Amino acid sequence: MQQEVLRTLITNNDSKIIYLIMDGLGGLPHELGGKTELETANTPNMNKLAAEGILGLLDPIGYGITPGSGPAHLALFGYDPVEDNVGRGILSALGVDFPVTEKDVCARLNFCTIDTAGNVTDRRAGRIPTDLNEKLCKKLQESISLSDDIEFFMRTESEHRALLVIRGEGLGGNINDTDSQKTGVPSLIAEGKDESSKKTAKYVNEFLVKAKEVLRDDHPANFILARGFAKNEPLLTMEERFGIKCAAIAQYPMYRGLARLVGMDVLPRPETYDAMYEQLAENYDAYDFFFIHFKKTDSYGEDGNFEAKVKVIEEVDNWVKKLDQLNPEVLVITGDHSTPAVMKSHSWHPVPALLHCRNGFGRIDHTSSFGEVQCGQGGLGRMLMKNIILEALASAERIMKFGA
Amino acid sequence: MQQEVLRTLITNNDSKIIYLIMDGLGGLPHELGGKTELETANTPNMNKLAAEGILGLLDPIGYGITPGSGPAHLALFGYDPVEDNVGRGILSALGVDFPVTEKDVCARLNFCTIDTAGNVTDRRAGRIPTDLNEKLCKKLQESISLSDDIEFFMRTESEHRALLVIRGEGLGGNINDTDSQKTGVPSLIAEGKDESSKKTAKYVNEFLVKAKEVLRDDHPANFILARGFAKNEPLLTMEERFGIKCAAIAQYPMYRGLARLVGMDVLPRPETYDAMYEQLAENYDAYDFFFIHFKKTDSYGEDGNFEAKVKVIEEVDNWVKKLDQLNPEVLVITGDHSTPAVMKSHSWHPVPALLHCRNGFGRIDHTSSFGEVQCGQGGLGRMLMKNIILEALASAERIMKFGA
Numbered sequence: 001m002q003q004e005v006l007r008t009l010i011t012n013n014d015s016k017i018i019y020l021i022m023d024g025l026g027g028l029p030h031e032l033g034g035k036t037e038l039e040t041a042n043t044p045n046m047n048k049l050a051a052e053g054i055l056g057l058l059d060p061i062g063y064g065i066t067p068g069s070g071p072a073h074l075a076l077f078g079y080d081p082v083e084d085n086v087g088r089g090i091l092s093a094l095g096v097d098f099p100v101t102e103k104d105v106c107a108r109l110n111f112c113t114i115d116t117a118g119n120v121t122d123r124r125a126g127r128i129p130t131d132l133n134e135k136l137c138k139k140l141q142e143s144i145s146l147s148d149d150i151e152f153f154m155r156t157e158s159e160h161r162a163l164l165v166i167r168g169e170g171l172g173g174n175i176n177d178t179d180s181q182k183t184g185v186p187s188l189i190a191e192g193k194d195e196s197s198k199k200t201a202k203y204v205n206e207f208l209v210k211a212k213e214v215l216r217d218d219h220p221a222n223f224i225l226a227r228g229f230a231k232n233e234p235l236l237t238m239e240e241r242f243g244i245k246c247a248a249i250a251q252y253p254m255y256r257g258l259a260r261l262v263g264m265d266v267l268p269r270p271e272t273y274d275a276m277y278e279q280l281a282e283n284y285d286a287y288d289f290f291f292i293h294f295k296k297t298d299s300y301g302e303d304g305n306f307e308a309k310v311k312v313i314e315e316v317d318n319w320v321k322k323l324d325q326l327n328p329e330v331l332v333i334t335g336d337h338s339t340p341a342v343m344k345s346h347s348w349h350p351v352p353a354l355l356h357c358r359n360g361f362g363r364i365d366h367t368s369s370f371g372e373v374q375c376g377q378g379g380l381g382r383m384l385m386k387n388i389i390l391e392a393l394a395s396a397e398r399i400m401k402f403g404a
Numbered sequence: 405m406q407q408e409v410l411r412t413l414i415t416n417n418d419s420k421i422i423y424l425i426m427d428g429l430g431g432l433p434h435e436l437g438g439k440t441e442l443e444t445a446n447t448p449n450m451n452k453l454a455a456e457g458i459l460g461l462l463d464p465i466g467y468g469i470t471p472g473s474g475p476a477h478l479a480l481f482g483y484d485p486v487e488d489n490v491g492r493g494i495l496s497a498l499g500v501d502f503p504v505t506e507k508d509v510c511a512r513l514n515f516c517t518i519d520t521a522g523n524v525t526d527r528r529a530g531r532i533p534t535d536l537n538e539k540l541c542k543k544l545q546e547s548i549s550l551s552d553d554i555e556f557f558m559r560t561e562s563e564h565r566a567l568l569v570i571r572g573e574g575l576g577g578n579i580n581d582t583d584s585q586k587t588g589v590p591s592l593i594a595e596g597k598d599e600s601s602k603k604t605a606k607y608v609n610e611f612l613v614k615a616k617e618v619l620r621d622d623h624p625a626n627f628i629l630a631r632g633f634a635k636n637e638p639l640l641t642m643e644e645r646f647g648i649k650c651a652a653i654a655q656y657p658m659y660r661g662l663a664r665l666v667g668m669d670v671l672p673r674p675e676t677y678d679a680m681y682e683q684l685a686e687n688y689d690a691y692d693f694f695f696i697h698f699k700k701t702d703s704y705g706e707d708g709n710f711e712a713k714v715k716v717i718e719e720v721d722n723w724v725k726k727l728d729q730l731n732p733e734v735l736v737i738t739g740d741h742s743t744p745a746v747m748k749s750h751s752w753h754p755v756p757a758l759l760h761c762r763n764g765f766g767r768i769d770h771t772s773s774f775g776e777v778q779c780g781q782g783g784l785g786r787m788l789m790k791n792i793i794l795e796a797l798a799s800a801e802r803i804m805k806f807g808a
Contacts, residue, residue, distance in 0.1 A: 028764070028765065028766075028767065029768065031764075032456055032764070033455070033456060033768065057783070057785070061806055062791075062794070063787065063791040063792075063794040063795055063798075064791075064794030064795050064796075064797055064798030064799075064803050065410075065413070065794070065798070065803060065806050066798070066803065066804070066805045066806065067805065067806055067807060068805055068806060068807035068808040069807075069808070070807045070808055071806060071807040072807075081806075081807070082409055082806075085807055086807075088808050091808050228808075340765075342764055342765075343765060345805075346805055347765070348798040348803065349767055372767060372783070373768065373769055373770050373783065376458075376767070376769045376770075376782070376783030376784075376785070377769070377770065377781055377783070381785060381786075382784075382785030382786075382787070
């Protein structure tokens, strides 16, 4: 449904919607015919909700497409994960909690190794340790100043990865990567594809020339490759689109940043799962919608640690029980994408999803436990992830009738 | 997802994808509450794959739309069956194995009967026998020559059906049907809708005037109706779109032609099902993707022969077992459309589909036999046919991550 039509139908009330997101929740069986992580986990509380609610499968982007965290979360929040996709540089800034302004162009950097002829010999400089990265960022920040009062900021991500932000008036972000993704050749010169981006490219090249000079005696990290130049193109906020005041409860910078991108209030970083619940309870009256993000399901999936992923799901199941005290009208439990431990990576498999309503306006199905196979038989069906917000909003009676 | 985005995500590896297509596979029960052809068939091998894999239902074009073989196969191959649809004239050419060039405009002909006033009295000339059709085609080919060195070719299809190809430089295919689909009125004059098509129309009309003269003493086939004028608009090949080298193993010209349209190598015509397997085994290392086409399920469906269609499915089930020897990473078993024996025709019903992975990266569902009812409960869900290629490519780890 066109966004313009939807917006005319949005209404407000006192209902609460909770999105409980286990990152990388979807999985695969250990062996042919076996059970997935979610199916293996002992989840009496989510199973009760499954019996009372309705299940389905969500495709983050489309059939067969494996998403990164950026587009997957945008889909969860009801945005188009391709059209509204966020540039790599912006994601790097979000990942280190850098407060991006409208004057900023962001890029993801690699420290790299070049030989005396200037050819790249290692695109990751042997994956230097993070503390060396921090020292080099500090040295570059202190040694370099750019012409015309243009500011720049460097931030360490981890190992060879860093963030570069160029700040100034009228800077565009439409610039090629200087990383050619190849070795044995020099890195590329930055070129802007429009007037304002040409301006930025000039300062990027100035920065790179000076950085090469500053790093000339360092080894193996003696130069820098840049990619994913991007400005922050502001999206309509969730409040503007859906009329809901949103709060994010998340421990990891990237997800806190993604929530900020869509206009959520991001509550102070909670140290523990208990602290996450306390934040929710304390702020319960002040917001309509809560995005609650659990990261470890994805981390253990990426590690290939099936058992640890199962354990985290069981911890979250315990956490879920406490929601009885708050009695939210609408609860969605799902993930942003699948991260099967057997693959040690994100995957294309659709994500199990549970929709539970306590206001009497939720359909049910015949399912009685939360898992991939049951979700495949669920009454929600298989749907694009960006549409689950509409089911949640409607269940909360926040979408009015279309047409007479 | 936009085709441009997908193309940037395609990658290559050693995996094999097999598409086993039973033409017109989908069916209906003999009587209310009974079993379909596929459900009636004894298919222990496909049932085993169903238990190990995942089922779903594929809509070739959209809800309620009955497809012809052309669009249905394009959908199987991942093309849009409406946008990329192939003109009727081109399908006729494929059906008789005519090698279409870029100079050709093709049309489907009917031999028809006209009265002395020139009005059409029978659009099919009493369905003349095929050997008479052949004689008439030969007579027309030998008697007529067109002005300006324009060439033409006639080929018999069957009964009253034939192919006309007009060949020359700069000929367009945007021409109305001369068949008005009515009797009691004259056939229509060909008119081109653009400059190059006006040029073609001139030769078409010249051909028709001369044909009327040549056939004046024949009866009942004393004239010709033409429809579906089309040039061959080359499609991007499957290799260009998906990075896979494709081979087709098929007995019937139309399907061999459709495979050629999307850039597959078409292996020599196999006489038997055993020969089809031998071709597959012999060429297994040389290709990434195999399209294997079994025709008889459709033919018996069109004949209304429920039992014979069941038998063919059982023969194919036997054939399927041999695939264990090749151990392909990804196997898709489905049809191009439904041809229920009780309807004696193609139908709109979505087509049962089975996806089976031997690399450990396939989801399963609770289904354990291959049939329409089970497919309706399968974990793949109900999807547009053009998307099944994406599930197959992803399962073969041939699509990279989108976004960071």
